[in-house]
Amino acid sequence: MTEQDIMNPKKMPLQPEKATLEGKNKFLGFWFFLGGEAVLFASLFGTYLALNGSLNGGKSAEEMFGLPLVFIMTMLLLTSSLTSVYAMHHLRNNDFKRLQLWMSITVILGLGFLACEIYEFYHYITDYGFTFRSSAFGSAFYTLVGFHGGHVVFGLAWITALIVRNAKRGLNLYNAPKYYIASLYWHFIDVVWVFIFTVVYLMGVL
Amino acid sequence: MSTLAASNKRSFWSVVWDYITTVDHKKIGVLYLIAGGFFFLLGGLEALAIRWQLVKPMNDFVSAGFYNELITMHGTTMIFLAAMPLIFAFMNAVIPLQIGARDVAFPFLNSLGLWLFVFGGIMLNVGWFTGGAADAGWTAYTPLSTISPGEGMDYYVIGLQISGAGTLMAGINFLVTIINMRAPGMTYMRLPLFTWTSFVASALILFAFPALTVGLFLMMFDRMFDSAFFDPAMGGNSIIWQHLFWIFGHPEVYILILPIFGVFSEVVSTFSRKRLFGYSAMVFATVLIAFLGFMVWAHHMFTVGMGAAANAIFAVATMTIAVPTGIKIFNWLFTMWRGSIQITTPMLYALGFIPTFTIGGMTGVMLAAATADYQYHDSYFVIAHFHYVIIGGTVFGLLAATHYWWPRMFNRMLDERLGKITFWIFFVGFHLTFMIQHFLGLWGMPRRYWVYLPDQGLDLGNAISTAGAFLMAIAVLILLYNIIKTAIKGEPCGDDPWDGRTLEWAVPIPAPHYNFKQVPLVRGLDPLWVEKMDGRKEMTPSEPLDDIHMPNNTVLPFVMTIGFFIAGFGFIYQKYDNALNALIFVGMGIALGAMLVRSLKDDLGYHIPKKELEKEARK
Amino acid sequence: MxxxxxxxxxxxxxxxxxxxxxxxxxxxxxxxxxxxxxxxxxxxxxxxxxxxxxxxxxxxxxxxxxxxxxxxxEKGHGMPSLLFYGGCFAGFLTVLGLVVLTWW
Missing domain, CATH: 1.20.58 (Methane Monooxygenase Hydroxylase; Chain G, domain 1)
Known part of the structure; x- marks a missing residue:
């Protein structure tokens, strides 16, 4: 495949994200990376579950966690997952404008999630004195949820960079895999959040 | 040797720049070999210092504190900075050639993985010069490691974090390379066994290293940011570290040994002039070992008090691993059976490996018996056991691979006579050092003690052990002499010096940087041998001669690594002065900036035009 | 056509x-x-x-x-599922170990 075919393809293939060897490699490598990420988050979940009873005299999960905010966060992230599916739908239809639009909506929803999370942490720290250093529970909570939040920040930066970089030149076989794996990453963030809201928040207040 | 010849013509700094920016898997393999070899010598010096301290009772060669640093750094260096990188050296040098690929799947990540490992290794060793290296044992058990004063353990945490990230990248790279980059006809069940075992080891890296990453993060938070994971006073629990460490640590020993099983499979098959006996059983056993390897981590923790049920489960699971390993041992023996065996240096290592590793395996089964383990635990018996598997397995294998693939990498044969002398001295020295340690352990000598009292029946055993260690050091010096001698005086060895069976020997020596002018067609297991048996000298090409696509060199991985390296110092020293947080921002800024450049700047590689290839062919 | x-x-x-x-x-x-x-x-x-x-x-x-x-x-997800579920399995063992074998 020549450079011309990759950068300005005459006709988009059915799955532009896997049309080049680089695309195939990225697709496979990124899925494997997510397999590693699964172990990483499992280790953090395990640590959290081992330490969520170690309050060190502080408030317990049941006394602190408010479900309405968590519900809003869940909805924001879940919807952003759907919008990035729409983006991938338009990627395969070679509709670059809509791809950019849905990716941008994904970013906005992600920012909303992040704002809620920052507010939540701020609320726990100022209202309950529940910090990273106050107990083993605190350390484990902020590390698990914070790692997820860090992934959100990285994902937002990544998708934004993609949107800005490619705004002027449209879709081609070089950047299609990049969009695709960024969207996989975003879905994975949502997958982890499903376990966080179940294990940390719902089981926390139970 | 292409690189040596080239360096005569080009300036020194242009060669250095070439190696810093290279994405060529063959050059990256050489860099892994150099860096891993350097750390191997460093870890060896630490071992000699340990043995010299223990040569006689109540010795005062080193202080107790320094002894702790020596044992910690010896273990950490040998596992993370010597054994694994040396395995990566051969994986890089050989695997793309073995599967008929022009490069790895992610040349950029390959380079990044290398530099992260190098600078992580440097980071670990910086501790020596800033008031003491890591000193809580290579396993860094909490709370000892979290209360250890000074910055030694901080360097351990940050250094391992950086080099561990590099290892994870290398693992993913090889997984994708082996799946996506195989030549036509190279089906999974025709993969050479070294490729198969490296594939499985890469999957183990993928699943095991994230647990270490998390463990190291938690320790970093506890040590540098006052969190409470391992602090019982705040409700923490130090057992968590042990779990996370061994969930990583046990697969890690299979990461170290599986590719070596592959090396020996290639060596035994090549020098018995027979195809490997029970190829599919070997593949199956490899996968089974990897699978079981994930379910046995707690056998390192029999004595922490998990209870009889847990101990029993992990004991039985551990003993099960002896079965697939036994399959492998018998397959090597049957490969040799009725073969026309050539006793070359790599073959000697293979012959030495089989009984040695079997002994190590059997002491492993002894240790797996949970009740008996209460007696062996933390004694020299354990030291003897894991040195029998790691030296008798991994190091023998690496030395075999060095002699076997040296001509492939450097266009020189290592001197066979010197090689055999190296083997015998190393072999005798090894058994002298570690056989007696089984008994020292059973006689009651605990590990990690810097002195022992006289006249407790430990004097002679320790003296013998130290003598053996120095024999091993002499063997390594002879190997170094061999390398230097053949580099200066040796003749180019030409193509296929061992009359090989697998694809890497079908590539001309020295290899062109694109490896294969035309990607070969693979027609069976041991593809080159298949062609040889059909009376051909070369592989049949699977494609017409055409332009070849290659990746561009890049300095970004190096820059990214420097960024993480700087940020590492920031994390370690920010506790003294908030201003030092600037280092974190500067370092992470450099690293993330390099990432952004990588993401935004198109890098499509370049093409070697067909005409140039034709011109080369005519020369 | x-x-x-x-x-x-x-x-x-x-x-x-x-x-x-x-x-x-x-x-x-x-x-x-x-x-x-x-x-x-x-x-x-x-x-x-x-x-x-x-x-x-x-x-x-x-x-x-x-x-x-x-x-x-979709097709072509064999290897991704193998290694992703492999990771999930290793992760499951990790969680199990940390939950069951940390306090007693």
């Missing part, structure tokens, strides 16, 4: 539209599962029972995400 190509394209477009409808259906399922989970936690049901059900719902939700949102139901 020309006609056939456009027909093919029409077919693919239609199929994609249908896939997208499935995605929206998946999304509504996820919302329903989430609502049930939150609802059950706020109800007075037996805690142990609720715990089991919401974990089951989480696993099912993740399955939907993987198969539909992340396209795992």
């Amino acid at each position: 020309e006609e056939r190509a456009t027909f093919n394209e029409e077919f693919i477009k239609e199929k994609r539209r249908q896939d997208m409808r499935h995605q929206v259906l998946t999304f509504s399922m996820l919302i329903i599962f989430t609502l049930i989970s939150f609802g059950m936690v706020m109800s007075d049901l037996n805690a142990m029972f609720v715990r089991m059900v919401i974990i089951l719902f989480a696993v099912v939700q993740v399955g939907f995400q993987l198969y539909y949102f992340m396209h795992m139901n």
Whole structure:
């Protein structure tokens, strides 16, 4: 495949994200990376579950966690997952404008999630004195949820960079895999959040 | 040797720049070999210092504190900075050639993985010069490691974090390379066994290293940011570290040994002039070992008090691993059976490996018996056991691979006579050092003690052990002499010096940087041998001669690594002065900036035009 | 040939539209599962029972995400699933170990 075919393809293939060897490699490598990420988050979940009873005299999960905010966060992230599916739908239809639009909506929803999370942490720290250093529970909570939040920040930066970089030149076989794996990453963030809201928040207040 | 010849013509700094920016898997393999070899010598010096301290009772060669640093750094260096990188050296040098690929799947990540490992290794060793290296044992058990004063353990945490990230990248790279980059006809069940075992080891890296990453993060938070994971006073629990460490640590020993099983499979098959006996059983056993390897981590923790049920489960699971390993041992023996065996240096290592590793395996089964383990635990018996598997397995294998693939990498044969002398001295020295340690352990000598009292029946055993260690050091010096001698005086060895069976020997020596002018067609297991048996000298090409696509060199991985390296110092020293947080921002800024450049700047590689290839062919 | 190509394209477009409808259906399922989970936690049901059900719902939700949102139901996902589920298995053992064998 020549450079011309990759950068300005005459006709988009059915799955532009896997049309080049680089695309195939990225697709496979990124899925494997997510397999590693699964172990990483499992280790953090395990640590959290081992330490969520170690309050060190502080408030317990049941006394602190408010479900309405968590519900809003869940909805924001879940919807952003759907919008990035729409983006991938338009990627395969070679509709670059809509791809950019849905990716941008994904970013906005992600920012909303992040704002809620920052507010939540701020609320726990100022209202309950529940910090990273106050107990083993605190350390484990902020590390698990914070790692997820860090992934959100990285994902937002990544998708934004993609949107800005490619705004002027449209879709081609070089950047299609990049969009695709960024969207996989975003879905994975949502997958982890499903376990966080179940294990940390719902089981926390139970 | 292409690189040596080239360096005569080009300036020194242009060669250095070439190696810093290279994405060529063959050059990256050489860099892994150099860096891993350097750390191997460093870890060896630490071992000699340990043995010299223990040569006689109540010795005062080193202080107790320094002894702790020596044992910690010896273990950490040998596992993370010597054994694994040396395995990566051969994986890089050989695997793309073995599967008929022009490069790895992610040349950029390959380079990044290398530099992260190098600078992580440097980071670990910086501790020596800033008031003491890591000193809580290579396993860094909490709370000892979290209360250890000074910055030694901080360097351990940050250094391992950086080099561990590099290892994870290398693992993913090889997984994708082996799946996506195989030549036509190279089906999974025709993969050479070294490729198969490296594939499985890469999957183990993928699943095991994230647990270490998390463990190291938690320790970093506890040590540098006052969190409470391992602090019982705040409700923490130090057992968590042990779990996370061994969930990583046990697969890690299979990461170290599986590719070596592959090396020996290639060596035994090549020098018995027979195809490997029970190829599919070997593949199956490899996968089974990897699978079981994930379910046995707690056998390192029999004595922490998990209870009889847990101990029993992990004991039985551990003993099960002896079965697939036994399959492998018998397959090597049957490969040799009725073969026309050539006793070359790599073959000697293979012959030495089989009984040695079997002994190590059997002491492993002894240790797996949970009740008996209460007696062996933390004694020299354990030291003897894991040195029998790691030296008798991994190091023998690496030395075999060095002699076997040296001509492939450097266009020189290592001197066979010197090689055999190296083997015998190393072999005798090894058994002298570690056989007696089984008994020292059973006689009651605990590990990690810097002195022992006289006249407790430990004097002679320790003296013998130290003598053996120095024999091993002499063997390594002879190997170094061999390398230097053949580099200066040796003749180019030409193509296929061992009359090989697998694809890497079908590539001309020295290899062109694109490896294969035309990607070969693979027609069976041991593809080159298949062609040889059909009376051909070369592989049949699977494609017409055409332009070849290659990746561009890049300095970004190096820059990214420097960024993480700087940020590492920031994390370690920010506790003294908030201003030092600037280092974190500067370092992470450099690293993330390099990432952004990588993401935004198109890098499509370049093409070697067909005409140039034709011109080369005519020369 | 020309006609056939456009027909093919029409077919693919239609199929994609249908896939997208499935995605929206998946999304509504996820919302329903989430609502049930939150609802059950706020109800007075037996805690142990609720715990089991919401974990089951989480696993099912993740399955939907993987198969539909992340396209795992498409061809060519053999190796990705093998290594991703391998990671999940290692992760499961990790969680199990840390939950069961940390305090006693």
